[in-house]
Amino acid sequence: MALRDADPAEIGGYLIEDRLGSGGMGVVYLARSASGRRLAVKVVHGQYADDDEFRTRFRREVAAARQVSGAFTAPVVDADADAPRPWMATLYIPGEDLGTHVRRHGPLPPARLRELAAGLAEALRDIHRAGVVHRDLKPANVMLADDGPRVIDFGISRAAEAAGMDALTQTGRVMGTPPFMSPEQFTSPHEVGPATDIFSLGAVLVYAASRRGPFDSPSPWETATRVVEGTPELTGVPDELLPFVRLCLDKHPKSRPGPDELLHLLREGRLPDPRPEPEAPDPEPVRPRRRRRWPTAVAAGAVLAAVAATTVIARAGGGEDPHDLPAGWHAWHRQASDPTAGDPQSMGPSEPFSRCAIADKALLCAGDGIMAARFTLAEGRNTWTRPMDPTPAETSSAGGGTIIGARPGAVYVFGADSTDIKKGDEPQSRTRYTVQALDPDTGKPVWSTVVADNIDGPGPEYAGAVVTPAGVISTYGAASDSYALLDAAHGTVRWHHKLPTGADSDCALTDAGGRPYLLCRTSDDNGDHPRTTVARLDPATGRPSWKITVKGTLSLLGHARGHLVLGTDPLMEKLTGLTLIDTSSHVLTTVRLATPRNASGAYVVRDTLYLTLTSGSVRAIDPLTGRERWQSNSTVEQPGPPAASATRLYLASPTGRLAALDLRTGRVTGTLPGRDDGDSSSGTTTAAPVLSGDVLYVPYGMRAVYSVDVRDL
Template sequence: MSLRESDPAEIGGYPLEARLGSGGMGTVFLARTASGRPVAVKLIHRHFAEDDEFRIRFRQEVAAARRVSGAFTAAVVDADPEAEQPWMATAYIEGRTLAQHCAAEGPLSGAKLRNLAIGLAEALRDIHRAGVVHRDLKPSNVVLSPEGPRVIDFGISRAVDQETLTMTGRIIGTPPFMSPEQLQSPRDVGPRSDVFSVGTLLVYAATGRGPFEADSPYLMAYQVVHEEPSLGAVPEALRAVVEPCLHKEPGERPSSDELLVLLRNLPVDLGGTEADGFGAVRPGDMVTQHLSPTPATAAPTVEPAGPGAGKTLSGRRLRHRWRPALAVAVAVAAIGGAVAALNAVRSGSDGDQGRSVAAPGAALPYGFKPWHKAVLGGREDIPDELRCVARGDAVYCGGGGVVAARLRARDGSRVWTVKSPGVPAQGVHLVGATSNTVLGYRIAAQDDPKSPLTEVVAVDARTGRELWSVPSGAQSQAVTGRTRDAVVFGSDVVTVDGSDSRLEARDTRSGAVRWTTPFPAGAQCAPVPAGPRLFAMCATDEEVDAVVVLHPTLYEVDRATGRLGAPLAVDGPAVPMGVAGGRLVLLREHLEGVASDGYDGVVRVDPAARKVTYSRLARTYAGTPGMADGTVYVSGQTGLITAIDPSTGRRRWSRQTAVEGTSGPVAGGGALYFSSATGRVVALSPHDGTPLWTTGPHADGLTGEQGASPRVTVAGRAVIVAAANNTLFAFDTHKPPKTG
């Protein structure tokens, strides 16, 4: 993944070459030593560097990683935990993580599975001999290098003789791979907690599933503490070793030395399972709920962005668009004192899987069957960019390296694809579609200096033939908090010109210019559609440059001439949501310094009365905002969805779902649809948020993302969902895929 404009050129004297990923605590870069040796440099996020608890945790991570640097871990090369932004450089380990391998190729078997098991036990033995407890062993923290498995990320590890960092009363870890004592009494966690985690890892590696699975981290944690593991698909010989590792009582589990002896005695082929016909399955959401890039990670496909790609990344939304959860934080009370509530959820409050939500008159596309496709031309290093819109039997998609593509709604078959030579940045999705034209973004390749950095491209909806293109600006995210440098408005497309100096309206089919309107002096603007009206939302150059727009100004735009009306000042920062009662609705952001902490108010703009009104929310809601049918929704990282009345700012309802990190909503057929990057979809009743059904995952993606645009589009009774890795799938709302 290419470096961004905001990334440093070097850290601690190590020149940076590429991004390897960004996780809860920091960003990981590929760098080089003076001798040319590749290293992975983990840079702690600035806002965490100012938090004493996180700084203590990072010091512990560095100390633990130094203690265990050996044949089965990533050796620490250099570190400065006291720097203004702490960092650590480790040896770069080439290879995929266990999570990535299983997602791509399925579970391991035979000699590969046995070698992994022995390698993990050897790593665990060395870690424990160094006096360290890892406490976060999971598939994304195991790299399958050519020399054997390597255990990475000691971010929440500790020395055996060290006090546990309490993190203000929360338990930090990943429930599917945590031990019962880690969930119930984290201060009592010892080396045999890691043995339990290795047991869950081996089940996962052998079957693609963990021994405990549920629709939410809370239910999963309950299973870890109280229920027996599911081992039916584990090869019989391996099961005999795994079962004692998963004992609820730490004293009944083998030590890491004893585990190594048991695994070395396994047969090379490991045998099969007793459960005839119960085969291993592909991994799902459990792979993705806890993805957190670490200093040692899989080798990236490094393709630098074009010279303008960094510009597209500017803007305040990027402070939290890619903010994965620090791993799932499970409240102590929820595990120890809420068994009755957990049982209530388990008994069916998550909804009826088979309940129909489509309107009686809704129909499926002719010949429809459920389908699952990947859009060719997409980029793996831009994993969650594809968005789609349905028009009859046509599904038009764009983003992730694709200007536009057309698929058939009935089966997902491809009609045509137009690729982008450059690497798209966050927020670059499909512009829109009319009955005969599709519009998308094209990013120039780095080696093509003559081409515009970003273009809006119009293609024929039937053939995919390019009709026209025009250079486009890329600053709207800084102004509005959303990428809206171009919007389809009726039969026109309104764009920001390539010099970021004016709005331009063109006929979507011919590209003929309808009008151009210069920005107000000293300001930058973005188009904001509001029902039948169009606004320009503007901010001063100084505020855009500072990436904090506190005083945006709205101008109504005459659709026929482009003339700007009188300005309406807004107390910001504010993000446009949509229209309710003829008024433009915006959500006010709550800032902690320059970082957004969520949304604390509703702004309503009445263009006819030229009046701006404000309502404070009862609390600050963090998550991804959206609007449907006159109601504002905020989707939290942990699956909590809140409905807000935009006319009063009052909460209509809140519903805890089993789908973390959702974006949405999309309304259709009497339901609201929210979906995560993994492709998990939840359908809720608009009336009170009652869950109607929830699906399982369809892709390997981050679930902690915030600020993502909706991934669902509705075609009659069919729901079409865009997931990570440019994956699309579709199903009948009368027969949603079952969870699991």
């Protein structure tokens, strides 16, 4: 690459000979030392030179890179973080980077892929032994040298031992290259450790084998979603390396092997496939372990459910550690404090929480007029509780509140501020509705955006809201007649559009398979010929990526194996069949049930449709065929939405009665009785339990939660 007139003749006493490339951080030059040694000198862009935080990070980059031996990397020769434009010189590694080589010559053959896997595992072993996490392992940062691959560019690495103490890592920034990032880099970037490089290693090997990443998508948002929740595309990876790659791409960081374990597997030539084996009918379910001891094969890792609409999917209980419990955990039960206690306007029947979610190592719950309440995971301490409406008006009806979703550093909730006004002889209530991002640690608003302001009109809870990596998509406008994207960092409205209008139009925002959808149900002027339109929204613009209209008044029940699953509300009429939409081809199909079913709840969890009755009966149905897999009496009356691990389904009642059912057979494998402080008189559906590691957090009763080690069920 030819030098330009503006390029310097020398940097730090090193003569510049050529340009090697440029990127977001700076320009890389080929230079030569006085002794003739060839160096790669990275000079940061001038726009960063006045940024004190950047200089601090660059200084740490240099310090981190110096700790690595250089046997499998490009060793640091010299650097100056205080220069007008900071620079760092490393030994020049001749050869192509992996990305360039694959683009020019195609995928690597199996023998070279195995050499690459071993070389990168050795490099990561060297890097991690120095206490460093690279955090941006990608094809462009792998040089194919004559003596094996070298890992370069520690541009966003950090010392592992300082991860929990570094204030610069607590800003919620997501740093890396999306197609090769790990799930935790999107969901909890301040907790990233060495296991993130192992995930990236798996993604790099897939690229080297197939010329594409395992989660590639034209949209960065879809790429991020696929990394966190999707199944990797491994076509092109040789059979002998598939188990190796699957182990690296485990969603749960604690279930990924370390570099030494990977090298052992390659040397021994025995690569166990981590996919779960079929279970025998009678023995207890095999539970996955936190840390693999080879050659044990264990089940798949956790799937994050930060934006799940009604169900919670989590890693199977059981740990090889031998426990996967928060430090200092013990079984607990707590009730959230009432932030409006003593206010006569808040008096009335209490209800259970409507939804709970894990956020920043705490359990956040909402409902019954509570915007959010925080419980510590280990002891259940209720450290703060915020009301949805801090000053309820006499005539207000602001709604119950719910958790919209969460990301590192923020939990998204609804708020309301009601005031009494006089309009004629009748008192009325004017309510200003907001979507708020709360700090999970303190409960204080990070931002608050008004999304509706009306008199006795609907609030955003009615039509829902959806969390995406870009922010929150919520109904918007004085009469909630539009929808808008609220920026994740500041709550700024990035775009907004009118909701579709028409006779008896009824629209709601929801998500399925980690993607946002707008569901609108309409009919003609006489209320006849109902139809439902499903539109997938592009978070970047708010416009539909595609939309399909089907006959009937349908609800979106969930997502299963690449299909949206729609059906009639089983509470209103018997469910006779399902409508499926292939999310890739958009082909519409219908599936008939062998027997029409009524149900009090219908939930798609882990690719299975579960129909529940107030009596406790549960039916498991394959939504793609309509075939009933099993029917069971859970012993749980008035069950709420279920949670599921890789092996068991968990159902809880409003009183806190809990049952665990084998996913394959429906057999009840464990129960807990209801609690004395629970109350089922209202018949209100309770929030789904939340499974995190080996602990199940069960909402019940009046704004109460208890926790249990699922291995004790």
